[in-house]
Every structure is written in structure tokens, then in C-alpha cells.
Amino acid sequence: MITALGGGVGAAKFLSGLIKLNLNEKINIIVNTADDITVGGLRISPDIDTIIYTLSGNVNTDRKWGLEGDTFNCLAALSRFGIYGWFNLGDKDLATHLYRTHLRSLGYTYTQITSKIAKSYGLDDLNILPMSDTDVETWISTNKGEMHFQEYLVKEKMLPEVKSVYIKGIENAKASEQVIDSILSANTIILCPSNPIISIGPILKVAGVRDAIKKSKAKKIAISPLVGGVPLKGPADKLMRAEGLEVSSTQVAKLYQDFIDEMIIDIKDKSEAKRIEKLGIKTTILDTVMKNEADSINLAQKILKT
Numbered sequence: 200m201i202t203a204l205g206g207g208v209g210a211a212k213f214l215s216g217l218i219k220l221n222l223n224e225k226i227n228i229i230v231n232t233a234d235d236i237t238v239g240g241l242r243i244s245p246d247i248d249t250i251i252y253t254l255s256g257n258v259n260t261d262r263k264w265g266l267e268g269d270t271f272n273c274l275a276a277l278s279r280f281g282i283y284g285w286f287n288l289g290d291k292d293l294a295t296h297l298y299r300t301h302l303r304s305l306g307y308t309y310t311q312i313t314s315k316i317a318k319s320y321g322l323d324d325l326n327i328l329p330m331s332d333t334d335v336e337t338w339i340s341t342n343k344g345e346m347h348f349q350e351y352l353v354k355e356k357m358l359p360e361v362k363s364v365y366i367k368g369i370e371n372a373k374a375s376e377q378v379i380d381s382i383l384s385a386n387t388i389i390l391c392p393s394n395p396i397i398s399i400g401p402i403l404k405v406a407g408v409r410d411a412i413k414k415s416k417a418k419k420i421a422i423s424p425l426v427g428g429v430p431l432k433g434p435a436d437k438l439m440r441a442e443g444l445e446v447s448s449t450q451v452a453k454l455y456q457d458f459i460d461e462m463i464i465d466i467k468d469k470s471e472a473k474r475i476e477k478l479g480i481k482t483t484i485l486d487t488v489m490k491n492e493a494d495s496i497n498l499a500q501k502i503l504k505t
């Protein structure tokens with residue numbers, strides 16, 4: 200059994216390769232939900248949806264989020280009322296958020312809701328698990344004030360200067376039984392190339408997760424989301440700096456040092472290998488840039504062989 204932890208796009212790219220290997224083992228994916236936001240009364244789980252849309256072959260291949268062939272008529276109509284015009288919600292995508300919110304109002308947990316959405320997208324064999332059934336949200340303190348992470352990312356285009364990051368509600372977040380079981384029963388645990396502060400970070404902060412990973416007898420591998428010392432997309436560098444951290448794969452390894460056996464770094468960062476090995480972590484240098492599905496398959500195959 201393989202259990203992966205991840206956020207949205209970086210994780211989805213890697214996992215699309217991993218599932219194409221058609222391994223004869225169950226794959227569990229524990230997904231960050233700290234990116235979640237309520238827009239116009241609808242609860243949106245961007246990372247969960249990116250994983251489901253990508254792995255089911257429905258993601259918009261240019262944007263790498265949202266659904267292929269979607270339109271934005273409802274969003275245009277909403278902007279008339281001056282609300283949330285900045286958050287890109289496609290018309291077909293809205294159906295997912297309506298369904299999620301509807302099921303929540305009926306008392307279903309995020310774990311149950313995610314399973315239903317994944318199944319309806321044909322992902323019956325995968326076990327996609329939200330990191331927690333509790334509401335958690337990442338907020339960013341900037342020189343333009345405090346804002347939800349999505350507002351910083353989408354509306355403000357990552358331009359404000361980040362002062363600090365805080366995960367609202369994380370202190371009350373507990374891991375579900377399924378999350379803990381998937382960690383304890385795994386023979387391999389993979390930390391996908393996802394943002395260490397706002398994707399992997401929140402998952403590890405959910406009560407019970409880090410301890411379960413430490414306890415698990417699985418081989419634990421982390422893939423750095425930095426290539427040539429910078430993220431391929433997103434604000435990992437800005438957020439790491441705001442937390443007073445060096446922006447490097449070595450620093451990413453240090454964040455997971457208490458439990459990982461192996462760190463995968465990109466060939467562009469090969470000069471860091473010795474520093475990471477000194478932390479007592481086996482370090483493997485690979486081409487980690489996934490430009491297409493063949494790259495993702497190749498990377499997944501090599502990682503499982505190391």
C-alpha cells in the first residue's frame with residue numbers, strides 16, 4: 200500500500216504518473232484542505248478538486264486546475280453583484296461545490312463527501328482522503344493586511360509582501376481514522392512535490408498525522424518542489440522566506456528530517472546532495488520536472504525503484 204501526501208497541481212502531476220504504473224497495490228492520497236474557502240456560501244476545496252479532476256482526466260490541461268471545456272457564465276453574473284468576481288469558478292466546476300455544500304448541510308463529513316465526488320468521477324480504486332474533517336483555512340498577513348490565501352494568490356497575484364502565514368483552525372483539526380490507517384498500513388509514504396508551508400505543512404500539523412508517520416514502518420520519501428532553488432509555480436519561496444527559512448531543497452528536507460528516509464532532489468540542485476546526506480537522509484538526484492505524463496510516469500517509476 201502506498202500513501203501519498205500532497206496539495207494541488209504539483210501532487211496531481213506526480214500522482215497521474217504513479218497511477219499509470221498500474222501497480223498491484225492500493226494507493227491512498229491524503230490531500231491538504233487548508234486552501235479551502237467559502238465563496239458565495241459554497242465550500243470549495245481547491246486541492247481536492249485539482250487531484251480529482253486531474254486523476255480522472257477531466258482537468259483543464261492548460262491551466263492545470265478546473266474542468267476542461269468549462270465556461271464562466273455564472274461568475275460573470277456574480278460579478279454584477281460585486282462579489283467574488285476574482286475567484287475563477289467555472290460553471291461545471293460549480294456543480295462540485297454545490298454538491299459538496301449540499302452534502303455538508305446534510306451532515307456528511309468531508310471524508311464521505313470526497314469519496315462520493317471521487318467515485319462520481321470514476322476514481323473508485325483510489326482512496327482520496329481530506330487531511331481532516333474539520334474546517335481549516337490558510338491566512339496570510341501582508342503589507343496590505345490579512346487575507347485568505349486564495350485572495351493573496353488569485354486576487355492579489357502574490358504581489359503583497361508576506362509577513363507571516365497562519366493556519367486558522369489547525370489546532371482543532373484531528374485526523375480521521377482512515378487517514379491514520381492509511382499511514383500506519385502503508386509500505387511506502389511519499390510526500391509529493393507540494394508547497395512545504397501551505398500544503399504539506401498543514402497536513403503534518405493535523406493532530407495525529409506526524410506521530411503516525413513516525414510510527415509507520417513504511418519507507419518515507421519526499422520529493423522537493425524546488426527546482427534550481429525555486430518553485431516551478433506558486434509562492435513556496437515567498438512563504439518560506441516569510442517563515443524565516445532558507446529557500447532550498449536542504450531546508451525542505453530539514454522540515455521533514457524527523458521522519459523521512461529519502462529525499463528526491465532535482466538535477467539542477469545536485470550540489471545540495473551532500474548537505475542533505477549530512478542530515479542523515481539518503482538523497483537521490485533525478486530530473487523531477489514533469490512537463491507531460493511521460494515525465495510523471497518516468498519519475499514515479501524511478502522513485503519506487505530507488
Ligand code: GDP
Nearest residue numbers: 206207208209392393394398424430431487489
Ligand atoms: P498548489 O497546486 O498551488 O496547491 O500547490 P502544491 O502544494 O501542489 O505545489 C505547488 C508546488 O509544486 C510548487 O512549489 C512547484 O514548484 C511544485 N511543482 C509543480 N510542478 C512540479 C514538477 O514538475 N516538479 C517538481 N519537482 N515540482 C513541481
